[in-house]
Amino acid sequence: MAEPRRRLSPEDRRSELLELGAKVFGERPYDEVRIDEIAERAGVSRALMYHYFPDKRAFFAAVVRAEGDRLFEATNTPPVPGQTLFEQLRAGVLAYLRYDEQHPHGAWAAYVGMGTADPVLRRIEDTDNERQVNRLMDRINGVLDGELDSKVELEIRTTLYGWLAFTMEMCRQRILDPSLDAERIADTCAHALLDMVSRVPGIPAKLRDAIAAEPR
Numbered sequence: 001m002a003e004p005r006r007r008l009s010p011e012d013r014r015s016e017l018l019e020l021g022a023k024v025f026g027e028r029p030y031d032e033v034r035i036d037e038i039a040e041r042a043g044v045s046r047a048l049m050y051h052y053f054p055d056k057r058a059f060f061a062a063v064v065r066a067e068g069d070r071l072f073e074a075t076n077t078p079p080v081p082g083q084t085l086f087e088q089l090r091a092g093v094l095a096y097l098r099y100d101e102q103h104p105h106g107a108w109a110a111y112v113g114m115g116t117a118d119p120v121l122r123r124i125e126d127t128d129n130e131r132q133v134n135r136l137m138d139r140i141n142g143v144l145d146g147e148l149d150s151k152v153e154l155e156i157r158t159t160l161y162g163w164l165a166f167t168m169e170m171c172r173q174r175i176l177d178p179s180l181d182a183e184r185i186a187d188t189c190a191h192a193l194l195d196m197v198s199r200v201p202g203i204p205a206k207l208r209d210a211i212a213a214e215p216r
Helices: 010-027 035-042 046-052 056-074 085-102 104-112 119-141 150-176 182-198 205-212
Strands: none
Touching (some): 010 046, 035 046, 035 056, 056 085, 056 119, 085 104, 085 150, 119 150, 150 182, 182 205
């Protein structure tokens, strides 16, 4: 049943539609969702829906992009003075898991957009991954005094992209089975990244020593 239409600014109306879209796409397969249904549930006309989004593909891409932005902000856990690299990584993973708990449908809609061959969704995923990798590199560089050798930095970045895929899948599994322990998943993911980075040839001694000093 459609909700009574409320007066909203264009930006607020768009945000409301994206939030509803995340819920609907998180509940049902993409092919079963109709734009007309979204408009009806939002209490807006079909014409207004198409004013914001030209077609369902564009709407879904906007939903995935918005969820990626929310997730990126939710996982922004600035380092606390004295916090180790392991603790920083663990805090970020826990923030990711908390976001999934609070926004299960939105998180699931974002996961649906991952790994697709659609070039638009692929670019969104690439952008999300790149900014997460840049954030992780900032944390790693925080352990070091100088710049990394370009080849070593490339090796570490490649490792970080692989780790993100692993961590996202671990978090996705917890949406499927909420009984999985969040603390254990955070520990596993943080330890996994430190172990992976420690195996990169030529990492600076200071970074290697910092990783070796972390709890196992």
